[in-house]
Amino acid sequence: MKALLIDAYNPPSSTAGAYSSFLEPMPPIAIAYVAGALEAGGHEVVFYDQVADRGDPSRLEATLRRVKPDMVGLSAVTPSAAANFRTAASVRRILPGVPIVMGNIHADIFYRSILERGLADVVVHGEGEVTAVELANTLERGGDLGQVQGISFLRDGEVVRTPTRPFVQDMDSLPRPAWHLFPTDGYRIFAFARVREPGTLINGSRGCPYACTFCSLKIMGHKRRVRSARSLVDEIEWLHGELGYQQVSFTDPIFPITRKEGMAFCEEMVRRGLHEKVVWVTETRVDNVDPELLDAMYEAGCRRIMYGFETGDEHVLDSIKKNFSLERAREAARWSRKAGIQVIGFFMIGMPHDTPERIKSTIDFACKTGIDFAKFTVFVPYPGTDDYALLSGHGGLGRDRLRRGRSHLGAVHELPDEAERSDLHRPSAHERATHPAPEAGAL
Ligand code: B12
């Protein structure tokens, strides 16, 4: 069948406000993975970048009429949900009989209302590759959707959810993301992670064994599943050799997680000489690095590490269950910079146990820890997290607020302690003042 996958246009002002100019179209890796799987499964895939057309409704309509898809796929995280719903409604109006399939975190959680409101015909839960192919095969032959694991759909007006599909265990067996369908010069990596251009994203592992209270990444499970160094470096070789990319950015919540895994990847990069051709950046935890591993990472081409420090206050750190100490965070930053790797610090302002004093400690920590760039975002209690449950139970969270402020622009919740919501906005002004861009031209 012919599947049309759409990256829905989410106006940058709705996710980044005053920082909109930093948001350029970024590689849609979820869609690229689903596209790769569908192609490998024998289906034709067309990708429509609604972002490039800045949501122009006439271009969407022209594309739908030209492509005449048998199925349309959309990908909804919470901040992009409204945009996906708008696009879904247009697809429904223009091509009423064509099934709309929606995946990703927001669809996974709110599948019931999405189906009942007619915003999708099928919601894909969890990891999408195997399910997308089975679903396409089933739709093509007019088979029984009830036989496809890991989906929800409406039958006679009732929501039916099929049994959960087990996660893919052999990560090397996944087809590559279909980057060949996406223009190499059509996207840019987030400014703080951009070292060399063109760059794209790479996924080295899925799942996370930690349980931070603010984290909504449960969609890929608790058990971490890892690709082999060989498979990863094969992909980097392809991205560089055939598609011309000069940088890859890991999308994993944590990469590497162990020294063994990190060393194996670094050795393979050096063995194939790719360390001299491609730079890479990654996000990991401060308690997963040590000086020897960091030296090896630099040698293998790693130029920036993003650490989720989150806060500069020990009490808040404990309350969000990060399970490391501020001292360890300082050490990791020092070791990384000593190895020659720039440090990007992620911080959240306004977590449930924050107070004005604790927020000040976070800003102090960011200023004094010797990191290269600090990114402050206003904490958002995403659906599906412990913090969402906590704040909803508290009466401190209105759904209307979540709808308005879900993208780290403004607080959507009341803090149990004495901080005012306005306190949560100030630190973003510090961001560029105290932390110039890591490299000239990066921002
Ligand atoms: C890479 C990434 C991006 C990339 C690509 C996103 C994409 N959609 O492909 C870019 C840079 C574009 C991006 C942008 C944003 N992101 Co982002 N991103 C990530 C990141 C780091 C990795 C995601 C990843 O590894 N994907 C790999 C693929 C394989 O997994 P997946 O995305 O879950 O997709 C699978 C399934 O969900 C499913 N699936 C997904 N979509 C579909 C569609 C169909 C049709 C089917 C069948 C299946 C399916 O199948 C896929 C393959 O298995 C995550 C954090 C993390 N470490 O996971 C944040 C994260 C997903 N992003 C987040 C946010 C907030 C944003 C932005 C709003 C940031 C901003 N302020 O602009 C924007 C919104 C994007 C938009 N569309 O408007 C939040 C979402 C929070 C939430 N609960 O909703 C996360 C969780 C980070 C965080 N902790 O805050 N992001």
Ligand code: SF4
């Ligand atoms: S924030 Fe990172 S370390 Fe914590 S649970 Fe989420 S993915 Fe894991």
